[in-house]
Amino acid sequence: MTEPQGLDQPWRIWASAAVVAILLAGALLGGIIIPVVQGQSAGVDAFTAICRAIGILPGSPARPQPLDRNPPSPVSQVVWTPDVLQVLARADTERGRTKVMEVCIACHGEQGVSPAPVNPNLNGQSGAAIYKQLHDYRTGSRSNDQMTAVAQALEEAVIADVAAYFAGQPKRDPNPKTLGGSRPEIVKLVELGDPARGLPPCAACHRPGSGGPIETPILAEQSNEYLVHQLQLFATGQRRNDVYARMRTIAAGLTSAEINGLATYYRAGFK
Amino acid sequence: MRNVERLCLAHFWVAFAAFIVAAILGTWQMWVRSPLGANLGAPETYFMSVTAHGTAMAYVLTTFFIMGFGYFVAVTALARPLPGKVWAWAAFWLSLAGTIMAVATILSGRASVLYTFYPPMTASAFFYIGLVLVVAGSWVWSVLMIVAMTAWKRENPGVPVPLAMYGTVANAILWLWTTVGVAAELVFQVIPAALGFVQTVDAGLARTLFSWTLHAIVYFWLLPAYIAFYTMVPRAAGGRLYSDAMGRLTFILFLIYSLPVGMHHLFMDPEHGNAFKFVQMLLTAFVAVPTLLTIFTISASMEIAGRLRGGRGLFGWIGALPWDRPMVLATGLAFIMLGFGGGGGLVNMSYGMNAMVHNTAWVTAHFHLIFGGSVVIMYFAIAYEIWPRLTGREHASPAPLRLQLWLWFVGMMVMTLPWHWLGLQGQWRRVANFNYSDPIIAGWGPWVIVSLIGGVILLASALLFVRNVFDLRSSRAAAADRPLYALAVYPPQRVPAALNGFGLWNVLVLVLMLAAYGYPIAQFIVAPSPGAVVHRVE
Numbered sequence: 001m002t003e004p005q006g007l008d009q010p011w012r013i014w015a016s017a018a019v020v021a022i023l024l025a026g027a028l029l030g031g032i033i034i035p036v037v038q039g040q041s042a043g044v045d046a047f048t049a050i051c052r053a054i055g056i057l058p059g060s061p062a063r064p065q066p067l068d069r070n071p072p073s074p075v076s077q078v079v080w081t082p083d084v085l086q087v088l089a090r091a092d093t094e095r096g097r098t099k100v101m102e103v104c105i106a107c108h109g110e111q112g113v114s115p116a117p118v119n120p121n122l123n124g125q126s127g128a129a130i131y132k133q134l135h136d137y138r139t140g141s142r143s144n145d146q147m148t149a150v151a152q153a154l155e156e157a158v159i160a161d162v163a164a165y166f167a168g169q170p171k172r173d174p175n176p177k178t179l180g181g182s183r184p185e186i187v188k189l190v191e192l193g194d195p196a197r198g199l200p201p202c203a204a205c206h207r208p209g210s211g212g213p214i215e216t217p218i219l220a221e222q223s224n225e226y227l228v229h230q231l232q233l234f235a236t237g238q239r240r241n242d243v244y245a246r247m248r249t250i251a252a253g254l255t256s257a258e259i260n261g262l263a264t265y266y267r268a269g270f271k
Numbered sequence: 272m273r274n275v276e277r278l279c280l281a282h283f284w285v286a287f288a289a290f291i292v293a294a295i296l297g298t299w300q301m302w303v304r305s306p307l308g309a310n311l312g313a314p315e316t317y318f319m320s321v322t323a324h325g326t327a328m329a330y331v332l333t334t335f336f337i338m339g340f341g342y343f344v345a346v347t348a349l350a351r352p353l354p355g356k357v358w359a360w361a362a363f364w365l366s367l368a369g370t371i372m373a374v375a376t377i378l379s380g381r382a383s384v385l386y387t388f389y390p391p392m393t394a395s396a397f398f399y400i401g402l403v404l405v406v407a408g409s410w411v412w413s414v415l416m417i418v419a420m421t422a423w424k425r426e427n428p429g430v431p432v433p434l435a436m437y438g439t440v441a442n443a444i445l446w447l448w449t450t451v452g453v454a455a456e457l458v459f460q461v462i463p464a465a466l467g468f469v470q471t472v473d474a475g476l477a478r479t480l481f482s483w484t485l486h487a488i489v490y491f492w493l494l495p496a497y498i499a500f501y502t503m504v505p506r507a508a509g510g511r512l513y514s515d516a517m518g519r520l521t522f523i524l525f526l527i528y529s530l531p532v533g534m535h536h537l538f539m540d541p542e543h544g545n546a547f548k549f550v551q552m553l554l555t556a557f558v559a560v561p562t563l564l565t566i567f568t569i570s571a572s573m574e575i576a577g578r579l580r581g582g583r584g585l586f587g588w589i590g591a592l593p594w595d596r597p598m599v600l601a602t603g604l605a606f607i608m609l610g611f612g613g614g615g616g617l618v619n620m621s622y623g624m625n626a627m628v629h630n631t632a633w634v635t636a637h638f639h640l641i642f643g644g645s646v647v648i649m650y651f652a653i654a655y656e657i658w659p660r661l662t663g664r665e666h667a668s669p670a671p672l673r674l675q676l677w678l679w680f681v682g683m684m685v686m687t688l689p690w691h692w693l694g695l696q697g698q699w700r701r702v703a704n705f706n707y708s709d710p711i712i713a714g715w716g717p718w719v720i721v722s723l724i725g726g727v728i729l730l731a732s733a734l735l736f737v738r739n740v741f742d743l744r745s746s747r748a749a750a751a752d753r754p755l756y757a758l759a760v761y762p763p764q765r766v767p768a769a770l771n772g773f774g775l776w777n778v779l780v781l782v783l784m785l786a787a788y789g790y791p792i793a794q795f796i797v798a799p800s801p802g803a804v805v806h807r808v809e
Contacts, residue, residue, distance in 0.1 A: 026550035034549065
């Protein structure tokens with residue numbers, strides 16, 4: 001280049017100074033001033049606020065979370081890691097059948113159709129849903145006089161085998177005839193929810209054949225009494241193994257007439 | 272011209288072939304999303320169509336157009352033969368092969384992941400490999416542009432590089448910087464996942480690397496429009512460029528401020544601390560500076576032209592401008608769309624307001640208005656300006672060209688303004704269909720129909736563009752040999768090395784990128800997050 005140095009030098013100095021100044025201003029504002037001020041109103045000390053802003057510590061400098069230093073206890077120990085999914089994928093339905101004949105058959109029937117309406121039907125249920133519930137009984141996330149003891153006696157791999165066996169039993173047949181009796185407001189609740197009360201549609205997660213989150217159970221052809229009982233347990237907080245308290249929140253917003261109506265709807269099956 | 276006509280035309284034909292297919296798909300998508308065509312397309316078909324539309328418009332139209340335009344500028348502005356023409360043809364065929372590979376994979380239904388690369392959802396590896404080939408071809412183009420400018424500077428020591436070429440090389444260097452992020456994401460994360468070599472992928476890292484590319488890429492698309500604003504529009508209007516230095520500064524500011532800003536696409540993401548989001552938000556605000564400089568400089572240049580043509584008074588010069596010339600008309604229309612789109616962009620980049628429009632139709636409206644509107648209308652104007660120079664035949668009448676530009680402008684405004692409104696009401700983007708019988712969203716229906724009308728007007732304009740280009744083949748009028756590039760009011764005699772090269776600016780880009788992305792990327796390597804299970808759609 002033959003341009004004189006004198007012409008270029010100010011450019012190099014001032015351009016670099018401008019860029020560095022902008023960066024420093026950004027770092028000062030975003031990394032120190034704003035988080036410290038936000039932290040003051042949220043009761044977060046300055047050092048923690050700065051660390052959170054930079055991303056070294058989790059959380060926001062503008063919120064006082066976490067509320068306490070106790071480790072949070074998850075509502076369920078089940079995490080859908082690749083390892084767990086592999087266990088489910090490798091489940092052996094024959095071994096599952098043997099265990100079902102030994103233990104489950106008395107209350108849930110040979111094919112998962114329960115003789116007593118207070119016990120859930122398991123035929124054609126999502127394997128992931130059965131796995132999660134059995135696992136939750138085993139770890140104490142969900143409790144039931146009979147099931148807690150039964151599940152604690154099962155090993156991890158056997159749980160997956162049993163789940164796979166029931167999942168492989170005949171699917172529940174959607175029944176158009178019995179559905180005719182559902183009241184329009186119940187059908188609306190299922191299909192559209194009630195945004196005014198913050199209730200999402202049931203069908204957002206509970207679909208025929210599969211669910212939204214992987215552990216969502218299929219509800220079609222489930223027994224009326226079982227569904228009413230479970231919704232009541234969620235509503236009162238006695239059952240609490242739903243991740244993010246989804247079902248507790250929803251069930252607590254339902255009237256008892258709606259609980260009965262929804263149980264009847266799902267008793268009937270899908271359109 | 273030194274025998275690069277066929278090279279440029281080959282690029283333009285591929286670019287606009289992709290464009291017309293994508294325009295038809297886009298209109299179909301608007302129709303099935305509207306109450307008129309509700310539920311006529313399965314969601315799978317819709318997402319396949321969106322993937323094809325986005326890939327064709329954002330990767331094929333732009334990359335091929337910019338490469339062809341770059342070769343044209345290198346030969347005409349520098350007035351010397353293109354170096355490495357064999358390489359240029361090889362890059363063309365490589366990119367074309369990549370395009371065919373990606374399109375075939377999309378049409379087979381094995382790549383319906385839209386045109387953004389957000390794992391754990393992955394398409395067939397052929398989709399990604401095809402796009403990598405397109406990018407590899409464009410890297411060859413970038414190197415050729417740098418080589419051409421360097422050789423010219425060696426032959427013309429101390430002489431300022433012509434502004435059109437300076438802008439083109441700025442874009443080439445910008446593109447080399449830009450593609451590093453997505454290339455790293457594809458090569459190290461997405462393609463191994465798509466091929467089944469790995470079962471989990473760090474989604475946060477992938478999103479961060481993609482954000483590196485995601486915003487700078489739109490400036491890569493935009494710069495040809497700015498090159499036309501600075502170097503062609505003042506001449507077309509019959510005036511002179513108000514300031515050559517302002518043009519150089521604009522291209523430099525785009526180079527340094529379009530890269531360390533991509534995290535404004537991740538404001539709602541949890542994987543980064545607020546401080547880095549804030550710094551990148553601040554840097555994003557500085558991207559507005561070169562656009563404001565351009566609005567000022569080009570308006571001043573137009574005023575010079577208007578007054579030379581006898582315009583008087585405060586605004587009289589505006590009416591005196593030759594609006595019948597496509598390049599001038601397109602610039603006026605582009606500025607209007609840039610005004611609306613730029614205002615929307617300021618909302619997007621503001622941390623707080625972004626939360627309200629995040630993932631709504633507002634965002635789709637914004638990038639259609641800025642890119643599809645301001646930028647693509649200038650692609651049309653550039654094509655109308657240089658296509659006759661490439662073929663030696665002139666359009667018989669500029670009337671159909673003007674009609675096409677007007678239709679594009681009206682269609683884009685009618686389509687995107689209701690979209691912005693729907694976005695404010697919460698209409699989601701990237702959703703295949705809506706249940707308009709639902710009373711909660713029933714009110715959206717009429718606005719969606721209005722935007723569909725805009726889409727139909729756009730399709731009419733796209734078809735007219737193709738007809739205009741084809742008409743040129745049978746036109747009997749010979750192209751007049753008139754000058755293309757504008758002179759500056761004070762033509763630069765000598766400029767500082769900083770405004771005649773990119774050494775200093777590359778160092779500053781490196782500093783900014785290290786500051787803005789250093790820790791945010793390093794954190795994934797220092798403390799890896801749990802991987803997400805790869806979800807292959809094929």
